[in-house]
Amino acid sequence: MITLLSARHVLAFDGARHVLLTDGQVVMRDDEIIYVGTGYDGPVDERRDFGQSLIAPGLIDLDALTDIDHAIIDSWPTEETAPGMQWSEDYFHNRRSDVFSAAQRQAVRRFALAQLALHGVTTYMPIASEIHSSWAETSEELEGMARTSIELGLRGFLGPAYRSGINVTDGNGERVILFDEEEGLKGLADAERFLDYVDSLDHPLLTGVLLPCRIETLSDDLMRRTADLGRERDVLVRLHCLQQPAEDGFVSELTGRTVLEQLIDTGLMETRLLIPHGVVIDGTDPAARAEGGPLDVLARHGVSIIHCPLTSFHYAGMLKSFDSFAAAGINMCLGTDSFPPDLIKGIDVGTHLARIAEGRKDAGKVSAFFDAATLGGAKALGREDLGRLCAGAQADIMVASLADFRDGVVEDPLRTLILNGSARNVTDTYVAGRPVVVDGALPGVDLEALREEGQHLFEQMVAAYGERDYKGRDSSELFPAVYPALTAGQLTLDRLRWAGDLRTAR
Structure with a gap:
């Protein structure tokens, strides 16, 4: 044809x-x-x-949201509500459960993959929030998503996310990380099982990869085992790190090393490593670019950085800077990481943030960002035909x-x-x-029915935050509306009161 x-x-x-x-x-x-x-x-x-x-x-999204939108609610927290975004200690020890059934989780995946397709993404590597699961993702869950991905016709680089620890809010409202090493090892076994599943399918649109969760939620042993498996199977490894200043503190307390030292010592730097987001490195600082500096280390190890400008912007951060990372010889890719999965909008935001970071108007060229969304992504994947x-x-x-x-x-x-x-x-x-x-x-997808189902699942997800909050607050307290919400009856009554107040003022 x-x-x-x-x-x-x-x-x-x-x-x-x-x-x-x-x-x-x-x-x-x-x-x-x-x-x-x-x-x-x-x-x-x-x-x-x-x-x-x-x-x-087609656009290549290497940190693609395959979940119901969460940035719309958790990118606006106050100091009072932010701790409610995490599990409470009681929830961790006594009440861990899945917010969605297995069937509902697959509906979430279908909703998200449809969004990716409609936003021009043809190749993706998924990211989802594990906070809504009893622990993390399973091989069976990713097998279901793989079938949906093939049905829709997307090119996916997939694997279940796994971890041995989780960010938790303690009774004092402080962020701590609690570990369950057995869960981490089960997750790694599931990840290997999924690699076998993908090999058995031998489908041209599906590639198995290793997707451990954020670095501070991985034990030293789980990182070493991940590196060993990545090298043994010669598969891509993506690890969220260099994203928040607190990471170094958690990793140092756990291992006595910095994040970069941990990546080197566990062998992850010797894998085909992709890192979202890199925003804690100030690439405009000459020390970061010097020999032995963080940019030099990443470049020498062939690490690809997945820049997610729209997400960084939503969470009050930015990469400093895209141009500095690229000039250091680091392969730059793009991801969305949250809703909307709009790499066009992400490029627009990214180019402007690059100019602010560099302090010059000719920084952040559109061509460089579009290259990252296409050629850079293909290079990270080892696919020169994409x-x-x-x-x-x-x-x-x-x-x-x-x-x-x-x-x-x-x-x-x-x-x-x-x-x-x-x-x-x-x-x-x-x-x-x-x-x-x-x-x-x-074709073949009822988008209106899928939108209605997605809205129902989103409301179910939001309600579950109150069940996990360390203060037991309702979701309406954790996520207040932009303006107070009134019923029609209240609005009529208040209008009469306001009219009376205006007449009195006159």
Whole structure:
């Protein structure tokens, strides 16, 4: 099956970099691109012209939310409510349970994967919150998500998250980490079991990886065992670290080492390591770039940094800075890590944060960030056939419309998309040549029913926070509305009172 796609703008790859074509064409045979250019005159079975659109490589999200949105509630805490985001000690010791049933958890996954697809993501590596589980993820849970991922047609690098400890709020409202080493070892066994499952499927859209949780929730032994398994199976390892200043304190108390020392001593630096987020390193400090400094250490070990600018921004942080990390020779990738899974919006925010961090207006180039969302992600995955539109590459493609009046005038199509649009401009995607998003919809998926189910599950998730809070507060206290919520009757009564007050004031 040979399919020709055409549009006003095509972002092609010339062997070294992305280049822009006007009135371009992309031709694919089954799962592979066979031609990118203009004036194709070979045989074609199907043609689709997208008009005033940009055809570009599909986006690679290496910290992709596969959960119901939590940033919308937990990125606004006060000093009083923030401790309620964690488990209480009593919950840890006596009442641990799953918020969702197994079937509900799969519904959460379907909701999240549909969101990724509709936002132009064609390749993803998942992240979810373990706080809603009795401990962490299981092989069975990820097997279900793998089946959904294949059904929808996404390219997934998957593995169950596992940990031996968890952040807990003690009776004094302080953050501590409590451990259950047996749970950690069970999780690692599940992770290996999932690798075997993926090998048995031998599906081109599915790759098994190791996804341990945040570094402070891993014991020294679990990190060493993870490194051993990563090297033995030659699989990618992604570990959240270098994200919060408190990490070093927790790791130092547990092991007597800093985070970087721990990564080196446990052997994780010798694996195919990906790290979200890196924000605790100040790359603008010359000491960070010097020989033996943190950026030098990461670059020499071939570590890829997954920058999640939108999430950092939501949680009052930023990478200092994208340009400094890249200049040090570190492979830069992008992730979303929370809702919305919008890498276009993330690039927009990231470029502006880079300028603030560097203190200059020419920092944070759009091209560098888009490269990270495509070529950088492909490099981290060891897949030189992804993240680019050229002959021989996989036919993973995103089409973004620039035809809406609200997009304004088109200057450079990519810069216009980044500055004036969002991933909601995406109308179509292809993964391995298969249409995944078609005219803004997912064929065979009832999005309205999925939205209603997602809303119900979100409300169930929010209510569970009150059950875990160390003070036993209701979720309405932990997550107060922007403005006070009144019933219709209260609103009518208050209007009469306000009217009376106004008459008195006059």
